[in-house]
Amino acid sequence: MKIVKLDARLSNFPVQTCTRFDLSPENYTVEVQAMSAEKLPFILPAVFTIGPRADDRESLLKYAKFISAHDKQSNHVNELVQGIIEGETRVLAASMTMEEVFKGTKEFKQTVFKKVQLELNQFGLLIYNANVKQLVDVPGHEYFSYLGQKTQMEAANQARVDVSEAKMKGEIGSKLREGQTRQNAAKIDAETKVISLQRAGESDKEGIKVRTEVKVFENKREAEVAEANSELAKKKGAWTKAAQVAEVEAAKAVALREAELQGEVET
Structure with a gap:
């Protein structure tokens, strides 16, 4: 106090x-x-x-x-x-x-x-x-x-309206999300297919390139083999001709020697 x-x-x-x-x-x-x-x-x-x-x-x-x-x-x-x-x-x-x-x-x-x-x-x-x-x-x-009763009734009615709107928004949102999910899935599938085709095309290009290079290599090898065979054939021909000449020369030498020996015998 x-x-x-x-x-x-x-x-x-x-x-x-x-x-x-x-x-x-x-x-x-x-x-x-x-x-x-x-x-x-x-x-x-x-x-x-x-x-x-x-x-x-x-x-x-x-x-x-x-x-x-x-x-x-x-x-x-x-x-x-x-x-x-x-x-x-x-x-x-x-x-x-x-x-x-x-x-x-x-x-x-x-x-x-x-x-x-x-x-x-x-x-x-x-x-x-x-x-x-x-x-x-x-x-x-x-x-x-x-x-107070009026306010409570208005609040209850507003609550029901809010619940209905929330439910409607939830359903719409669910449908939208479902549609977006499908659209995204379709988009992903399409992009996946495009990527697959691109990769397949790149793979085909790479395969064609490899096969082309292999074919070129094979043709080159065949050309080289053909050239080697031709060269070998030429050499074989030359060898055969030389052998024939040598054989003729040898026969001539033998004949000449025999003639010489015969001449000596006759002498």
Whole structure:
């Protein structure tokens, strides 16, 4: 508990007076019955934690002047705080439709806090915390219940639509993937066939080249063999002719020798 002492600043008098008060905040529970622009009533249950603004001397002076003389939980303070909260909430609610209040609950609450704080400033009070519960219907005017049911039905319908769309997208995506898979497979098959034909053509070209080279080599060898045979035949002819000449020469030599010998015998 923090106690603050404010001087009365009566420096010209021998005796000065002072006021002591507690700075700890208090909780104030309210249930504001407000009405929208369409004259539809509703209840705003809330708990405000309110206390003196401890960080501002001017606010402390205001609090000391207007509030400190009363107990925090006194009817005077409770009625003051509750009156400010109810008044600002009702004024704000009267300027909004029920649907605006329902859809903008967060903004509505924040605006209420700001307006209430502006009024509390003149008493040196500060909202330290504020918790607002769910807006409640007044018996006989179940507007929020109907809106909640409507929202739930819309959400359920939207969920079914989303599921149907997701399912449809899934089926379409599956068909697209299946088609793409087939197209890719066909493309790969075609490319494979082209590559196979290219390789087959290259293989045939290589085979033709090899066979051509082999044929050229064989023809060359045959030509060389033919030339060798021709050369051999020529040599054989020359050899045969030389042998015949030699044989004739030998026969002539024998005949001549025999003639010589015969001549010698006759001599």
